[in-house]
Amino acid sequence: MSLISFNLEKCTACGICSMVCPINVIIPDKEGFPCFPAEHEAFCTCCGHCEAICPTNSITANYQAFPPEGDTSDIGQIRPDILAKYVQSRRTIRAFKDKTIEKEKIEAIFEAVRFAPSGMNAQPVKWLVVTEAADIKKFAKLTIDWMRMMAEKGADHPLKHYFPVLVTLADTGLDPICRNAPGLVYAYSENAFGYTDSIIALTTFDLVAPSFGLGTCWAGLLHRAAMEYQPLKEALGIPEGFILQFPMIFGYPKYKYRKIPGRKQADIIWK
Incomplete structure (x- = not known):
């Protein structure tokens, strides 16, 4: 079984999985659907980005992984x-x-x-x-x-x-x-x-x-x-x-800090 499988009935050929793959092992076929050639498998890092970002849940990772409980990306943004x-x-x-x-x-x-x-x-x-x-x-x-x-x-x-x-x-x-x-x-x-x-x-x-x-x-x-x-x-x-x-x-800290001490300003070179 391949490390990654695709449900082409659900896939919309949006190409997002190809774009986010850090190693570019997912490539679009002639019709724009994702393809994962067997020779690319050795280079896959099993990062899970493709499965996590797919908008139609049409990608399945077949390698062993341990997601967090209540896996969801809908957590909002911390201010x-x-x-x-x-x-x-x-x-x-x-x-x-x-x-x-x-x-x-x-x-x-x-x-x-x-x-x-x-x-x-x-x-x-x-x-x-x-x-x-x-x-x-x-x-x-x-x-x-x-x-x-x-x-x-x-x-x-x-x-x-x-x-x-x-x-x-x-x-x-x-x-x-x-x-x-x-x-x-x-x-x-x-x-x-x-x-x-x-x-x-x-x-x-x-x-x-x-x-x-x-x-x-x-x-x-x-x-x-x-x-x-x-x-x-x-x-x-x-x-x-x-x-x-x-x-x-x-x-467990023995004492509680009451203030935030000062620090130097960030030393930045802007280009």
């Missing part, structure tokens, strides 16, 4: 001012409540995140989700162990000026790495090409989480250590052969 204010209100959270994050809530966030765009619809991003406080504390400790080792070696490292300060904070009982967060997500993929898609997916997580009452913080120090310190990489337990992309901590 630009409301969406802009929501994005502006997003804050990086570094103080969390000692409160367990419901698994159902995390799953609901990922129901949105799994629709984040990816190049050629490859959808390469996989996830490690950690909600055990002891595990997250272990990852933070291993990061500090790596910093302590690097500082003692006097290693020439881009972060070497921060190592003594962060180690001192950890020795006083603080957690400057994972901020005692109750949740951690770590994006990983099978190859290095998943990096950009992982950042897009994490950004989607970052923007969606506040609508569920959660706050997030990108965990760059943890990532740097995981890339350079084998004990931490092993503790994370990512399957062999996969590449760590980037982590984010999350949880």
Whole structure:
């Protein structure tokens, strides 16, 4: 069976499916009806655009896909001012409540995140989700162990000026790495090409989480250590052969922000 099939009795030969196909694998025949040659099948990215946009529902995707519940495109448009204010209100959270994050809530966030765009619809991003406080504390400790080792070696490292300060904070009982967060997500993929898609997916997580009452913080120090310190990489337990992309901590914010702080104006070159 072909990846895409057409009901030519319902098709009006409008040509929209051909125009929106990102790889141009759907071509019109002599009468203007859509055609999907067998030799084009290897290039189809299974993005679903053709099926989603067909005005007569005459296109069927025959590959495995998992649409959202209540699939509909009739959701209206979010007012630009409301969406802009929501994005502006997003804050990086570094103080969390000692409160367990419901698994159902995390799953609901990922129901949105799994629709984040990816190049050629490859959808390469996989996830490690950690909600055990002891595990997250272990990852933070291993990061500090790596910093302590690097500082003692006097290693020439881009972060070497921060190592003594962060180690001192950890020795006083603080957690400057994972901020005692109750949740951690770590994006990983099978190859290095998943990096950009992982950042897009994490950004989607970052923007969606506040609508569920959660706050997030990108965990760059943890990532740097995981890339350079084998004990931490092993503790994370990512399957062999996969590449760590980037982590984010999350949880219920301990405090509520009352204002939106200022930022620089957008630096734009207009052509």
